Amino acid sequence: xxxxxxxxxxxLNASPVVQFVIALLVFASVSSWSMIFxxxxxxxxxxxxxxxxxxxxxxxxxLAELYRQIERETDEESGMAAIFRAGFREFARLxxxxxxxxxxxxQGAQRSMRVSLNREVDRLExxxxxxxxxxxxxxxxGLFGTxxxxxxxxxxxxxxxxxxxxxxxxxxxxxxxxxxxxxxxxIPAVIAYNRYSHDVERLNNRYDDxxxxxxxxxxxxxxA
Amino acid sequence: xxxxxxxxxxxxxxxxxxxxxIVAFLVFGFDWSKLRKPTTPKANVVQAHTVDAKxxxxxxxxxxxxxxxxQKQREEALKRKQAEExxxxxxxxxxxxxKEKAEQKKREAERKRQAQLKKEQEAKKKxxxxxxxxxxxxxKxxxxxKxxxxxxxKxxxxxxxKxxxxxKxxxAAQAERERALQEQLAAEQNSREIDRYVxxxxxxxxxxxxxxxxxxxxxxCVVQVRLIPGGDVVxxxxxxxxxxxxxxxxxxxxxxxxxxxxxxxxxxxxFESFRTLRLxxxxxx
Numbered sequence: 001x002x003x004x005x006x007x008x009x010x011x012l013n014a015s016p017v018v019q020f021v022i023a024l025l026v027f028a029s030v031s032s033w034s035m036i037f038x039x040x041x042x043x044x045x046x047x048x049x050x051x052x053x054x055x056x057x058x059x060x061x062x063l064a065e066l067y068r069q070i071e072r073e074t075d076e077e078s079g080m081a082a083i084f085r086a087g088f089r090e091f092a093r094l095x096x097x098x099x100x101x102x103x104x105x106x107q108g109a110q111r112s113m114r115v116s117l118n119r120e121v122d123r124l125e126x127x128x129x130x131x132x133x134x135x136x137x138x139x140x141x142g143l144f145g146t147x148x149x150x151x152x153x154x155x156x157x158x159x160x161x162x163x164x165x166x167x168x169x170x171x172x173x174x175x176x177x178x179x180x181x182x183x184x185x186x187i188p189a190v191i192a193y194n195r196y197s198h199d200v201e202r203l204n205n206r207y208d209d210x211x212x213x214x215x216x217x218x219x220x221x222x223x224a
Numbered sequence: 225x226x227x228x229x230x231x232x233x234x235x236x237x238x239x240x241x242x243x244x245x246i247v248a249f250l251v252f253g254f255d256w257s258k259l260r261k262p263t264t265p266k267a268n269v270v271q272a273h274t275v276d277a278k279x280x281x282x283x284x285x286x287x288x289x290x291x292x293x294x295q296k297q298r299e300e301a302l303k304r305k306q307a308e309e310x311x312x313x314x315x316x317x318x319x320x321x322x323k324e325k326a327e328q329k330k331r332e333a334e335r336k337r338q339a340q341l342k343k344e345q346e347a348k349k350k351x352x353x354x355x356x357x358x359x360x361x362x363x364k365x366x367x368x369x370k371x372x373x374x375x376x377x378k379x380x381x382x383x384x385x386k387x388x389x390x391x392k393x394x395x396a397a398q399a400e401r402e403r404a405l406q407e408q409l410a411a412e413q414n415s416r417e418i419d420r421y422v423x424x425x426x427x428x429x430x431x432x433x434x435x436x437x438x439x440x441x442x443x444x445c446v447v448q449v450r451l452i453p454g455g456d457v458v459x460x461x462x463x464x465x466x467x468x469x470x471x472x473x474x475x476x477x478x479x480x481x482x483x484x485x486x487x488x489x490x491x492x493x494x495f496e497s498f499r500t501l502r503l504x505x506x507x508x509x
Contacts, residue, residue, distance in 0.1 A: 008251050026243065031228075033239030038232045127228065 010174040015152050021145030021178050025138055029185035032134045035127045036192045043199045046079050046124060050206055053080040057210075063088065063217070079120060080210055086116035087211070091218050102222030110215045117207045124200045128193060135190035142182020149175025417490065418497050425487045426503060433480035435507050436472045443468040444506040447477050451498055455486035465502065477505050 011022060056066060057080075067088045070081050090112040094105045153171025157163050229236045445468035450461030462481045464474045489498045 006251070030236075030239050030243055033242055034228050034232075034236040037235035037238045038228050041232065041235065 007177065010170070010177055013170075014174045014177070015149060018145045018149045018175060018178055021141060021148070022181055025142055025145075025178070025181040025185050028134050028138050028141075029181070029188075032131055032185060032189040032192070035131055036188065039127065039131075039192070039196050043124065043196060043203070046203055047199075049079040049081065050203065053084070054210070057084070063221075064092075067092075078123070080207060082120060083113050083116045083207060083211060084214065087113035087214055087218070091222075095222075102219065105222050106215055106219045109218050110211065113211045113214065117204075117211055120207060121200065121204050124203060125197075128196055128200070131189045131193040131196070135186050135193055138182045138185040138189070139179070140182070142179040142185075145178025145182070146175040149178065414494065414497070417494060421488065421490055421494075421498070422501075422503075425484075425489070425501070428487055429477075429480050429484040429503070429505075432483040433505075434476055436470075436476055443470055443473050444504060445474050445477055446502055446504050447481060449481055449487075449501045449503065451487065451489060451501060453489070453491070453495055455489040457481060457485040457487070473507075 011019070014022070067085065070085055087109045091105060091109040094108050150172055153168045153175065156171065157168050160167065445464055446466040448463050448465050450458040452458060462478050464478070467474055489495055
């Protein structure tokens with residue numbers, strides 16, 4: 001056969017709609033992979049930071065000292081350290097204002113910690129929804145490109161008297177590339193989404209536990 | 225994606241690099257089958273050494289000597305081999321002859337055995353034939369005897385049958401005679417009876433007969449009367465068959481018959497003779 005059936009050739013010869021779909025899918029794939037790498041780094045860092053902070057927190061040092069250290073060493077806090085800072089700051093502020101009710105002090109600290117926790121989790125979950133969207137829609141986009149390409153090649157087939165498989169085969173092949181790319185974009189996105197939402201869930205649980213434990217410690221101090 | 229690019233450009237660059245890699249793999253990777261070099265067959269390399277000419281000569285001489293020796297040995301071996309071969313051939317021949325002789329003997333014995341067998345078979349056959357002939361003769365005699373017996377039996381039967389037939393015929397004749405006699409007797413008795421009844425009827429009629437006065441003695445008429453069982457006269461059943469010539473006389477007879485009814489007739493089979501009755505009347509007395 002004289003026609004060249006390499007992938008490059010097929011893509012360059014495809015109809016504009018199919019080419020557009022392919023470009024869209026390539027863009028989706030690139031962004032999904034960007035997010036995958038980004039999340040990978042952020043989640044790994046968050047997990048490591050949580051480990052480190054828990055080690056410091058449970059080493060038995062003075063909490064005020066720890067707070068001062070944390071204030072000093074980092075400008076942009078994240079993870080458990082941020083939650084700790086928010087809680088302790090609120091607690092200290094309430095104590096200096098001369099509140100007598102220990103329950104109220106603890107509740108205030110807990111509330112500010114909860115807010116900080118939500119912010120942290122939101123930061124971790126950022127972009128995960130985009131991954132999910134790419135994972136679920138790019139097969140359909142690819143399928144759309146394929147259907148469009150096949151439609152075109154059958155229309156061309158209708159204009160000739162003698163229909164041969166050689167007439168439609170290149171068209172169908174080029175159309176199928178769109179589906180292939182759609183699947184190629186979707187599969188890693190779905191896998192990464194599942195993996196990362198699980199990781200975020202686990203981190204969220206760790207933060208929750210920390211909030212409760214810290215609240216208990218603060219209550220003890222307030223009562224004493 | 226832009227936020228990611230701003231915050232973490234390394235990831236974006238990594239992703240783009242990954243895609244470029246994949247595309248490159250797809251575009252060029254398909255030509256791998258073409259890129260694979262055809263493997264050239266390895267040539268046989270000759271292992272060469274440098275050799276001294278004298279040594280070579282000596283070596284050649286030695287080789288020649290060795291060759292000659294070898295040749296001689298080979299010839300001897302060949303001779304030995306040939307001798308052995310001859311011996312072997314002779315042995316083989318002897319063996320073959322012995323074998324043939326044995327074979328011949330065996331064949332002879334076989335032939336003898338065959339002849340013996342044949343003879344025996346012949347004898348057997350003869351005996352069999354004899355036995356068969358005897359049997360046949362016996363069978364024939366038996367058949368003859370049987371036929372004779374049959375014939376006798378048949379003759380006897382025939383005689384018996386004939387005698388029986390004769391006896392039967394005689395009996396039939398006797399019966400016939402007896403029956404005829406009986407019949408005759410019966411007929412006689414019947415006719416006597418009938419005569420008696422006819423006389424009674426005639427008397428009955430004559431009692432009711434008013435003879436016309438002028439009737440001469442020579443007048444006579446025959447009247448036919450039809451009767452039913454019980455003796456009643458069928459109405460209109462009285463007819464004059466032979467007139468007397470005197471109508472008054474005839475009429476007086478008719479009237480008398482009607483008057484005399486019912487007539488006295490016998491009952492049973494004897495009545496049949498009285499269904500139509502012919503009577504002859506004469507003015508006698």
